[in-house]
Amino acid sequence: MAAALADLGEAAKVAALENLGDSDRAFRIATSWLEGGRACGRHRAVGFVGGAIGVDGTPRVRPRKGSDALSDKSGIEWTDATWNPVTGCSKVSPGCAHCYAETLSLRFGWSARPWLPANAAMNVVLHPERLDQPTRWRRPRRVFVNSMSDLFHELVPDSFVFEVFDRMAKADWHSFQVLTKRPERMASALRAYYARRSARAPLPNVWLGTSIENDRWAGRADALRKTPATIRFVSAEPLLGPLPSLDLREIDWLIVGGESGNAARPMGAGWALDLRDRALSTGTAFFFKQWGGRTPKAGGRLLDGRTWDEMPSVLLHREVEAQVLGRPIDSVPSDLVRENLGKRKPRRWIGVPVEA
Numbered sequence: 148m149a150a151a152l153a154d155l156g157e158a159a160k161v162a163a164l165e166n167l168g169d170s171d172r173a174f175r176i177a178t179s180w181l182e183g184g185r186a187c188g189r190h191r192a193v194g195f196v197g198g199a200i201g202v203d204g205t206p207r208v209r210p211r212k213g214s215d216a217l218s219d220k221s222g223i224e225w226t227d228a229t230w231n232p233v234t235g236c237s238k239v240s241p242g243c244a245h246c247y248a249e250t251l252s253l254r255f256g257w258s259a260r261p262w263l264p265a266n267a268a269m270n271v272v273l274h275p276e277r278l279d280q281p282t283r284w285r286r287p288r289r290v291f292v293n294s295m296s297d298l299f300h301e302l303v304p305d306s307f308v309f310e311v312f313d314r315m316a317k318a319d320w321h322s323f324q325v326l327t328k329r330p331e332r333m334a335s336a337l338r339a340y341y342a343r344r345s346a347r348a349p350l351p352n353v354w355l356g357t358s359i360e361n362d363r364w365a366g367r368a369d370a371l372r373k374t375p376a377t378i379r380f381v382s383a384e385p386l387l388g389p390l391p392s393l394d395l396r397e398i399d400w401l402i403v404g405g406e407s408g409n410a411a412r413p414m415g416a417g418w419a420l421d422l423r424d425r426a427l428s429t430g431t432a433f434f435f436k437q438w439g440g441r442t443p444k445a446g447g448r449l450l451d452g453r454t455w456d457e458m459p460s461v462l463l464h465r466e467v468e469a470q471v472l473g474r475p476i477d478s479v480p481s482d483l484v485r486e487n488l489g490k491r492k493p494r495r496w497i498g499v500p501v502e503a
């Protein structure tokens with residue numbers, strides 16, 4: 148089998164392995180192909196395979212058996228696994244130009260047409276059979292939801308979004324990370340969701356984030372602030388310009404990264420350093436993912452001579468410090484929080500560390 152596979156192209160290998168039921172190897176081949184240099188930043192890993200394409204003008208539902216929508220081999224630095232109850236999307240802003248998920252889907256035949264708004268009805272697919280997958284994964288981990296789509300795409304109905312959130316509530320030993328370029332829709336959907344629940348507090352194991360690539364879209368953080376959430380984060384990746392208008396108040400975590408791929412748009416060092424400094428001043432956990440370049444690792448991960456891998460567990464430490472000091476959380480200086488990082492174990496639900 149190995150010799151026969153060696154003679155095939157990547158897409159054929161993936162298809163052949165899927166037919167043999169070997170989703171793990173299919174996944175590894177797909178991701179290694181992508182490691183060749185096509186990442187858009189948001190999508191560094193995949194966890195689904197596709198099938199027939201249909202057109203009916205409504206979101207499509209594709210039943211499928213198996214565990215291929217959930218991968219515990221994510222290449223994304225800040226997560227452990229991916230879960231894709233929805234696949235396919237359409238582009239909304241310049242950060243989508245080299246969408247990794249689109250590249251992968253077209254390359255391997257999971258989408259028939261480019262991810263343009265006109266093709267959304269063909270490309271956006273609901274996978275209800277994948278909804279329960281995280282509940283079968285017993286070891287706690289951070290799960291990136293919809294690495295191959297945007298959960299808040301306009302063709303994903305509220306009822307399906309609610310189903311996804313119900314599963315995240317049920318699988319409360321995991322931490323789920325939901326990232327969208329449609330935070331206004333997320334805000335309205337989540338307000339409706341929590342209005343229906345008896346317990347209206349935001350799910351403690353769900354982190355909600357939005358992508359902001361240049362200052363034109365800095366207002367997405369305002370919509371995020373209006374969304375009920377325990378942890379809010381901004382992904383400034385691919386960072387395509389400075390973000391002077393970005394307001395980091397109530398933002399718990401900031402991820403910054405450059406674009407990678409053959410057509411990567413370079414990130415200015417000053418843009419990243421400015422965001423790092425503002426995150427430090429507001430006590431926002433700061434994660435520098437990579438400089439980018441032809442491959443994701445081309446430029447390395449050092450910013451100002453060191454790596455930045457902070458996670459929002461800093462907030463838990465801040466809570467602990469506030470309790471110890473008997474002071475309101477906001478009055479605890481961030482340098483005190485940082486000094487004490489690692490001295491106390493975070494609560495399990497935050498998912499850091501993820502190993503049980």
Ligand code: SF4
Nearest residue numbers: 236237238243246296
């Ligand atoms: S919103 Fe995300 S998934 Fe959708 S096209 Fe843009 S980068 Fe790709």
